[in-house]
Structures are given as C-alpha cells and as structure tokens.
Amino acid sequence: xxxxxxxxxxxxxxxxxxxxxxxxxxxxxxxxxxxxxxxxxxxxxxxxxxxxxxxxxxxxxxxxxxxxxxxxxxxxxxxxxxxxxxxxxxxxxxxxxxxxxxxxxxxxxxxxxxxxxxxxxxxxxxxxxxxxxxxxxxxxxxxxxxxxxxxxxxxxxxxxxxxxxxxxxxxxxxxxxxxxxxxxxxxxxxxxxxxxxxxxxxxxxxxxxxxxxxxxxxxxxxxxxxxxxxxxxxxxxxxxxxxxxxxxxxxxxxxxxxxxxxxxxxxxxxxxxxxxxxxxxxxxxxxxxxxxxxxxxxxxxxxxxxxxxxxxxxxxxxxxxxxxxxxxxxxxxxxxxxxxxxxxxxxxxxxxxxxxxxxxxxxxxxxxxxxxxxxxxxxxxxxxxxxxxxxxxxxxxxxxxxxxxxxxxxxxxxxxxxxxxxxxxxxxxxxxxxxxxxxxxxxxxxxxxxxxxxxxxxxxxxxxxxxxxxxxxxxxxxxxxxxxxxxxxxxxxxxxxxxxxxxxxxxxxxxxxxxxxxxxxxxxxxxxxxxxxxxxxxxxxxx
Amino acid sequence: xxxxxxxxxxxxxxxxxxxxxxxxxxxxxxxxxxxxxxxxxxxxxxxxxxxxxxxxxxxxxxxxxxxxxxxxxxxxxxxxxxxxxxxxxxxxxxxxxxxxxxxxxxxxxxxxxxxxxxxxxxxxxxxxxxxxxxxxxxxxxxxxxxxxxxxxxxxxxxxxxxxxxxxxxxxxxxxxxxxxxxxxxxxxxxxxxxxxxxxxxxxxxxxxxxxxxxxxxxxxxxxxxxxxxxxxxxxxxxxxxxxxxxxxxxxxxxxxxxxxxxxxxxxxxxxxxxxxxxxxxxxxxxxxxxxxxxxxxxxxxxxxxxxxxxxxxxxxxxxxxxxxxxxxxxxxxxxxxxxxxxxxxxxxxxxxxxxxxxxxxxxxxxxxxxxxxxxxxxxxxxxxxxxxxxxxxxxxxxxxxxxxxxxxxxxxxxxxxxxxxxxxxxxxxxxxx
Numbered sequence: 001x002x003x004x005x006x007x008x009x010x011x012x013x014x015x016x017x018x019x020x021x022x023x024x025x026x027x028x029x030x031x032x033x034x035x036x037x038x039x040x041x042x043x044x045x046x047x048x049x050x051x052x053x054x055x056x057x058x059x060x061x062x063x064x065x066x067x068x069x070x071x072x073x074x075x076x077x078x079x080x081x082x083x084x085x086x087x088x089x090x091x092x093x094x095x096x097x098x099x100x101x102x103x104x105x106x107x108x109x110x111x112x113x114x115x116x117x118x119x120x121x122x123x124x125x126x127x128x129x130x131x132x133x134x135x136x137x138x139x140x141x142x143x144x145x146x147x148x149x150x151x152x153x154x155x156x157x158x159x160x161x162x163x164x165x166x167x168x169x170x171x172x173x174x175x176x177x178x179x180x181x182x183x184x185x186x187x188x189x190x191x192x193x194x195x196x197x198x199x200x201x202x203x204x205x206x207x208x209x210x211x212x213x214x215x216x217x218x219x220x221x222x223x224x225x226x227x228x229x230x231x232x233x234x235x236x237x238x239x240x241x242x243x244x245x246x247x248x249x250x251x252x253x254x255x256x257x258x259x260x261x262x263x264x265x266x267x268x269x270x271x272x273x274x275x276x277x278x279x280x281x282x283x284x285x286x287x288x289x290x291x292x293x294x295x296x297x298x299x300x301x302x303x304x305x306x307x308x309x310x311x312x313x314x315x316x317x318x319x320x321x322x323x324x325x326x327x328x329x330x331x332x333x334x335x336x337x338x339x340x341x342x343x344x345x346x347x348x349x350x351x352x353x354x355x356x357x358x359x360x361x362x363x364x365x366x367x368x369x370x371x372x373x374x375x376x377x378x379x380x381x382x383x384x385x386x387x388x389x390x391x392x393x394x395x396x397x398x399x400x401x402x403x404x405x406x407x408x409x410x411x412x413x414x415x416x417x418x419x420x421x422x423x424x425x426x427x428x429x430x431x432x433x434x435x436x437x438x439x440x441x442x443x444x445x446x447x448x449x450x451x452x453x454x455x456x457x458x459x460x461x462x463x464x465x466x467x468x469x470x471x472x473x474x475x476x477x478x479x480x481x482x483x484x485x486x487x488x489x490x491x492x493x494x495x496x497x498x499x500x501x502x503x504x505x506x507x508x509x510x511x512x513x514x515x516x517x518x519x520x521x522x523x524x525x526x527x528x529x530x531x532x533x534x535x536x537x538x539x540x541x542x543x
Numbered sequence: 544x545x546x547x548x549x550x551x552x553x554x555x556x557x558x559x560x561x562x563x564x565x566x567x568x569x570x571x572x573x574x575x576x577x578x579x580x581x582x583x584x585x586x587x588x589x590x591x592x593x594x595x596x597x598x599x600x601x602x603x604x605x606x607x608x609x610x611x612x613x614x615x616x617x618x619x620x621x622x623x624x625x626x627x628x629x630x631x632x633x634x635x636x637x638x639x640x641x642x643x644x645x646x647x648x649x650x651x652x653x654x655x656x657x658x659x660x661x662x663x664x665x666x667x668x669x670x671x672x673x674x675x676x677x678x679x680x681x682x683x684x685x686x687x688x689x690x691x692x693x694x695x696x697x698x699x700x701x702x703x704x705x706x707x708x709x710x711x712x713x714x715x716x717x718x719x720x721x722x723x724x725x726x727x728x729x730x731x732x733x734x735x736x737x738x739x740x741x742x743x744x745x746x747x748x749x750x751x752x753x754x755x756x757x758x759x760x761x762x763x764x765x766x767x768x769x770x771x772x773x774x775x776x777x778x779x780x781x782x783x784x785x786x787x788x789x790x791x792x793x794x795x796x797x798x799x800x801x802x803x804x805x806x807x808x809x810x811x812x813x814x815x816x817x818x819x820x821x822x823x824x825x826x827x828x829x830x831x832x833x834x835x836x837x838x839x840x841x842x843x844x845x846x847x848x849x850x851x852x853x854x855x856x857x858x859x860x861x862x863x864x865x866x867x868x869x870x871x872x873x874x875x876x877x878x879x880x881x882x883x884x885x886x887x888x889x890x891x892x893x894x895x896x897x898x899x900x901x902x903x904x905x906x907x908x909x910x911x912x913x914x915x916x917x918x919x920x921x922x923x924x925x926x927x928x929x930x931x932x933x934x935x936x937x938x939x940x941x942x943x944x945x946x947x948x949x950x951x952x953x954x955x956x957x958x959x960x961x962x963x964x965x966x967x968x969x970x971x972x973x974x975x976x
Contacts, residue, residue, distance in 0.1 A: 461784060
C-alpha cells in the first residue's frame with residue numbers, strides 16, 4: 001500500500017515536473033498550438049480506421065514537440081478514450097485502473113476504474129502509417145542505427161514526401177550501410193521514372209541488392225516495360241539476384257540443420273554418458289532435461305529483475321539440481337538393477353512418470369513461460385535474405401562447448417580415467433582400487449547434470465511443461481544408438497548428420513514425412529550395423 | 544503463491560467430489576442431473592478443465608436462482624482423460640448409469656466423433672461448445688461453437704478485403720480439424736480466383752517445436768511481391784515456438800499477418816505477447832469486448848475461481864449460451880425429455896456476451912457475430928472488425944462438392960440432419976461417415 005502511494009506521489013511529482021518543463025518550452029519556443037492538437041486527437045475516437053488514419057496523418061503534419069511522443073503513445077496503447085467524456089487522454093495503467101493525463105501538457109486529470117477508459121484501437125495498417133511517420137523523423141536521428149532502421153522501413157514506399165526526405169538525407173549521410181539502404185529505396189522509386197537512362201541505371205544498381213522489394217520492383221518492371229533493352233537488363237539483374245538467393249538459401253538450410261543437430265546433441269550427450277558409457281537404459285533422461293528447464297523457470301522467478309543474466313546462473317543451478325536427482329535415482333533404483341537392462345528400463349520409466357506427475361502437482365499442468373533475454377532475441381542479419389537467429393546461434397556454440405568440456409573431463413582428468421576404467425572392465429578396475437560404486441554414482445550424476453544443462457537451452461526453444469522430456473527421449477536414444485554406443489565423437493557426428501539430413505528433407509517432404517524418412521533410414525542402418533557408426537570396443541561391446 | 548493455489552484447487556476438488564457423492568445419495572429424487580464431460584487430465588486438460596469450471600459456475604448460479612422447474616441442478620463430473628474412446632464409455636456411463644438429462648462436453652473433434660454414436664443410440668443430449676470443422680449435424684447434439692462459415696470464411700474475407708492479401712499460407716497441425724478446414728478454405732479461395740501457386744499448405748505434428756525451416760519458407764513465399772498472410776489452424780502449445788520463431792526471424796504482423804483459429808486468451812496467457820502485437824484471431828467472443836453482460840460474466844468468473852488473473856474465452860461464452868438455452872428450453876417444455884427439449888431449443892434466443900442475442904437455428908447451430916481481433920501486448924485482443932449482424936452457422940459447407948447441396952433441418956416436417964436439396968432426399972446416417 002505504502003508502495004502504491006509512493007509510486008503515486010512520484011508520478012504526481014514527475015507530471016508536475018514535465019508540466020513546468022513543457023510550460024517553459026512553450027514560452028521559450030513560441031508556437032504551442034495546444035488546443036489544435038486536442039481536436040486532432042479527439043478524432044481518434046472514431047470507430048472507422050479511415051478516420052483514424054486521417055487523424056494520424058494530420059497529427060504528423062503538426063510542428064509540435066509532442067507529436068513524436070503522442071505517436072509513440074498511440075503505438076504503445078497509452079492513448080485512451082475516457083468512457084464518460086469520450087475525450088482522448090493519456091492513460092497510465094495502475095493498480096486501481098487508469099490515471100488519466102492531458103495528452104499535450106501531461107497534467108494529471110483524474111483516476112478512473114480499469115473499465116472506465118479503453119485504449120484507442122489501432123490495426124496493422126495504422127501501425128504501418130505510424131511507423132513510416134516515425135521513420136521519417138528518425139532519418140534525421142543522430143544515432144546511425146536508428147537511421148539504418150528508418151531507411152529499412154521506408155524501402156518500397158512510394159510516397160513523394162518520403163522520397164524527398166530520403167533524397168535530402170542521402171546528400172548528408174556519411175555511414176555506408178545507411179547510404180546503401182537509402183540508395184536501394186531511391187533506386188526502386190526511380191524504376192517508375194519516365195527517363196529510360198535513369199531507369200537503366202537504377203536496374204543496374206538494384207542487381208546487387210538482395211532486398212525483396214528490389215526483386216519485386218524489377219519483376220514489375222519486366223512486366224510493365226515495352227523497351228526490349230530494359231526488359232533484358234531487368235531480366236539479367238533478376239537472374240543474378242535469384243542465383244544469389246538460392247546460394248544463401250542453401251546456407252540457410254545448413255544453418256537450420258546445424259541448429260537442429262546442436263539441439264539433438266545437447267539432448268543426447270547426457271545419455272551418451274549414462275547409456276553409452278555406463279550401459280544404463282535411463283528412460284527418465286527426458287525428465288532430467290525437463291527438471292533443468294524448470295530450474296531455469298524457478299531461477300527467473302527468484303530473480304525477477306535480472307532476466308538478462310539469470311540464464312548464466314541457471315546453467316550451474318540446473319546442473320546441480322538434475323545431477324542431484326540423477327544421483328538419487330542411481331542410489332535408490334538403478335544400483336540394484338545393474339546388469340538387468342529390462343528391469344532398469346521399466347523402473348526408470350516409472351521414475352519418469354513420477355517426476356512428470358510431481359511437476360504437475362508442484363507447478364500445475366500448464367506450460368510455464370521462460371523469458372528470453374534481449375541478447376538472445378532477434379537475428380544477426382547478414383543480408384536481407386540470410387540471417388542467423390541469435391538463440392540458435394548461441395545454442396550451437398553452447399552445445400559444442402558442453403561437448404568439449406565433457407570430452408576433456410573424460411580424457412584428461414582422474415575422474416574420467418576412472419569412469420572409462422569402470423566402463424571397460426568393472427572387475428579389473430575394482431582390483432586396481434577404484435571404488436566402482438562411487439564412480440557409478442558420480443558418472444550417473446554427471447550424465448544427469450548435463451541433461452539439466454540441456455534443459456536450460458531447450459527452455460529457450462520450446463515449451464516448458466510436464467511433457468517436455470517425452471518429446472526428446474526418443475531422439476536422444478536415436479542419436480546415441482546411431483552414433484555408436486559409448487563413443488562421444490559418434491554422438492556428435494550422429495547428432496549433426498541427423499539434424500542436417502532432417503532439414504534437407506523438410507522442404508521437399510514436409511515436417512511429418514521428413515521425420516518418418518529419417519526414422520526409417522535409422523532402422524535400416526541399425527539392421528546393417530547394429531553397433532552404430534563408430535562401434536566401441538570394451539565391456540559394452542562384449543556383453 | 545503457486546503452491547497455495549495448487550493446494551486450494553486440490554482441496555476444492557476433493558470437497559467437490561465428496562459433496563457429489565453426498566448429494567447423489569440425499570437428493571436423487573428431486574434433482575435434475577447435468578453431466579460434465581471434459582478432460583481433467585492429459586494433454587487437453589489445459590483447455591477443457593476451464594469449461595468444466597464454467598459449467599459448475601453456471602449450475603451454482605442457477606441453483607441460487609431456484610434451479611430449473613423448481614428442482615435443483617446436480618452436476619455429475621467425469622474425467623475422460625483426453626482419451627478419445629474413453630469419452631464414449633463415460634458418455635454411456637453418464638446416460639445409462641447416472642441418468643443425466645443433458646451433457647455439456649467435448650473439445651476436440653475426434654472426441655465428439657467418438658461420443659456421437661452413443662448419444663444417438665441412447666437418445667441423450669449433448670451441448671458441444673467449441674469451434675469445429677462442420678460437415679456434421681445430429682439430432683442429439685447442439686453445436687454452440689462456430690462452424691467454418693462463422694470463423695474461417697469471414698477471417699479470410701477480412702484478409703482479402705481489408706488487408707488486400709493475395710497469397711495464402713494454410714498452416715495447420717496434422718489432424719482432422721485443420722485438414723477439413725483447409726480443404727474448405729482452399730475451395731473457397733479458388734472460387735475467389737486465387738491461383739494454385741498463391742496457396743501454400745503445410746502440416747506439422749502435434750507439439751512441433753522446430754519451426755525454423757517452415758518460417759523461413761513462409762518468409763520466402765511472402766517476399767514475392769504480393770501481400771501474404773498465414774491462416775493458422777496450428778493447435779495447442781506448438782503455437783508458442785511458432786510465434787517465437789516468427790519474432791526471431793523478424794516477420795512482423797505488418798509484413799505477414801497470421802490469423803489463427805485456435806489461439807485465444809487462454810492460449811496466450813502463457814506467452815510474452817510483445818512480439819506478437821498485430822497478429823490476428825477470429826472468434827465470436829473476446830474478453831476485451833466492452834459491455835455490461837460481459838463485465839458481469841468476467842466478475843462472476845473471477846469470483847468463482849477466486850483468481851482475478853483468470854481470462855475468459857470463446858468456448859466459455861459458447862458454454863454460457865448453451866447452458867442458458869438449455870435452462871430456458873427445459874422450462875418451456877416443462878420436461879427434461881430429450882425430444883421435447885430438442886424441439887423447444889429450435890428458435891430459442893438468449894443474450895450472448897458481445898451485446899447481442901444468440902439464436903438457435905433449425906440445424907442445431909447458432910447465429911453468432913464474427914469478430915476479428917488483433918493480439919495486444921497484455922495478452923488480450925482488440926477487436927478491429929466485426930460482422931454487421933449475426934451469421935447463421937452452416938452445418939454443411941457450401942464450398943465442398945460433397946456437401947454443397949446438403950442442409951440440416953431438424954424442425955418438422957423435414958427432421959433431417961443431411962437433407963439433399965437437389966434430390967430432395969434425407970441421406971440419414973449414411974452421409975455422416
């Protein structure tokens with residue numbers, strides 16, 4: 001309550017401050033057509049989107065410092081209509097409903113209930129109009145990134161006002177990538193010019209652009225032109241663009257394949273330890289992944305203000321939680337079942353059901369939202385037809401890092417030596433003084449912990465719900481068996497080759513069929529080579 | 544917070560089942576039994592348990608008003624556990640053993656298809672509250688959700704007329720509802736002169752999570768100069784990674800809008816809707832609709848669930864309309880007999896929650912308004928378009944060659960669910976296959 005009052009007071013003071021500042025501005029700069037602005041805004045109360053569009057255009061024409069904030073407010077649904085008076089005001093949502101402010105002076109007017117005011121509805125067409133208007137102003141922004149975005153927004157827009165603004169900006173622009181974008185926009189507009197030479201120049205220039213608007217403008221030109229030389233030039237430019245797009249599409253498919261492969265690798269790599277190295281068929285592996293994903297969720301709930309970095313804390317936390325659960329499973333269930341694979345399978349399947357139900361009881365059967373941090377959203381745009389999404393990119397690197405760390409652990413450390421010794425020949429290892437029970441527990445914990453880390457990554461890609469594990473358990477076994485049980489490099493190769501194969505098939509066969517084809521291929525392959533791509537020597541092979 | 548809520552729900556459930564057994568024994572003589580057939584566990588529990596609560600809320604309110612014909616209503620809740628054959632078994636149990644007079648239930652089309660022969664055999668009464676693919680009409684079923692001409696067709700018209708869309712991606716989950724709906728839409732688009740090469744159809748499995756290639760294909764398909772839109776019949780939680788991937792690959796609603804038929808307030812409540820602003824959905828009701836009836840319904844719902852964050856959605860409104868109509872029909876017929884109630888239902892009118900009146904037609908489908916909403920950053924929809932009046936639900940699509948001559952008319956003298964207007968014959972149960 002005190003908090004609310006504090007916030008209220010702060011808002012009040014801020015509003016008062018803005019008020020005085022604005023009043024100063026008004027007296028300093030002279031023109032302050034306040035009432036006019038109100039009248040224009042009140043036209044937004046209309047139900048017709050045409051009327052609203054007219055009002056927005058009229059608003060944008062005004063020379064007033066409040067125009068840009070008001071356009072942004074409309075975009076963010078901060079402009080509301082008061083139910084009783086019908087006036088369009090600035091609304092701030094608070095716990096009691098809406099605090100209404102004057103849209104021009106930001107002076108506080110009144111507090112109303114949550115259903116006594118409603119945001120002005122805009123649709124996609126109006127959003128485009130507003131975005132264009134904002135982009136037009138951003139062209140003059142001191143920030144080159146903003147100018148770059150603004151130029152991108154205006155590509156393909158034939159409005160003469162926009163074109164003259166672009167031409168004016170081009171003369172002043174110094175940053176190369178902004179220049180390029182403005183050139184594309186201007187060249188597309190030139191294609192409608194009456195001057196043939198200018199059009200031919202524009203066609204030549206656009207042949208280097210991969211922007212879809214450029215391609216479409218050229219295609220329209222081919223259809224509309226009656227000059228054979230121009231048609232030839234445009235067709236040549238189109239052919240060049242198409243060839244480049246095709247090359248980038250292949251690269252795109254490869255990237256998707258790598259990305260799917262990295263997800264498979266992450267899901268399977270923990271299993272490569274527990275199943276591959278120890279020979280335990282752990283049907284609860286998927287649920288260990290799920291626990292990792294839920295750990296990510298819990299960490300985000302505990303640190304509500306640091307979504308950007310909570311993932312970095314979630315990685316070790318998920319490792320610990322899943323490893324702990326894994327060790328408990330090993331100590332209380334699997335330990336008694338070594339050498340009896342069928343019983344292990346059934347027992348761990350039971351464990352997986354218990355874990356799923358536990359999650360349903362604790363967290364509800366509904367999916368939980370894991371927030372994607374800003375630095376993992378969006379895409380690295382290499383050119384208009386080829387971009388790499390950041391979340392996938394990070395996960396590819398993350399999967400490789402986990403793989404290398406695990407490889408080093410197994411090959412270079414004392415623990416790794418013991419694990420390999422026990423997995424190759426338990427009796428001899430025990431004779432050499434290795435406590436095989438302890439090594440078993442630690443190994444299982446390690447495999448489970450890595451499953452937990454996979455859960456952190458998967459929480460960024462898919463739904464965090466009780467069924468998360470189930471959708472990955474089959475894929476994980478598939479990868480480990482295909483790669484050769486007990487061989488980490490085999491797991492890596494299998495994950496990436498299956499990922500890429502799946503993505504190469506998908507455009508041709510569709511998502512459902514592609515998966516079926518891959519499964520059939522694996523069944524046939526296992527028939528021919530039951531030990532997978534890279535058969536392992538040692539205990540697992542002899543049994 | 545989370546724990547205490549779960550606990551509260553758990554105790555409420557136990558108390559409810561306890562009181563059911565008690566009331567079943569004590570007042571069996573003078574109550575009207577209402578069957579509630581919604582999955583409370585399994586994959587569909589997310590959506591269906593909300594409808595179970597809605598029916599219980601409506602029954603509680605009706606009982607406070609004195610019940611129906613002076614008798615109290617008694618809910619009989621069963622859990623078909625998202626298991627389609629179990630739906631049929633539970634229906635038989637409800638009608639034969641429990642002797643319920645009406646059933647409110649089902650969500651997926653496959654569960655309705657499984658229940659259908661049982662209610663017809665035992666002459667029961669089923670109210671089905673979810674939008675579906677049409678091509679069906681039963682004497683024993685009242686369809687209070689939207690038929691394709693009350694959702695899919697108006698949505699496509701909006702895309703063509705208001706947004707100038709010329710190319711369509713029909714993306715769906717691989718099962719009966721999306722496949723039938725897309726078949727109708729494809730036929731409709733072709734009748735509007737959309738060429739084959741301007742339609743792309745894509746199916747994905749339930750729970751699909753790797754949308755990279757599909758979104759990239761959609762992007763390439765949409766970059767061919769003509770305005771493109773995606774018509775999505777993607778069902779369930781596969782929508783979350785789909786919309787996420789759209790956002791990541793920079794496909795905004797202004798470039799390629801997605802209009803969805805299975806995404807409502809409940810589905811959005813688990814998603815950060817910031818990047819989705821402007822994508823569309825077509826329904827007959829949105830929580831954001833402003834009027835007193837809706838405000839009262841939302842308040843009642845928050846009161847009943849003791850959680851003022853709970854959202855309302857279209858199938859809840861369909862349940863609300865169906866329940867109120869059934870109450871009125873029983874009072875009009877002064878009987879709970881299936882045939883008498885079914886007869887009284889035709890022509891029945893009750894207020895809907897969007898400020899108008901719902902009418903039950905002779906084909907057992909409602910007349911409803913069609914609304915198109917854009918997703919907002921708070922997980923609600925803002926209505927950007929609505930039909931002028933009510934649209935009458937059409938059981939048999941006019942755009943499929945197999946069904947364009949069929950009508951459904953359960954009023955005298957036709958009394959037929961699939962009457963062929965050309966041959967003037969009733970096909971009977973044959974055509975239902």
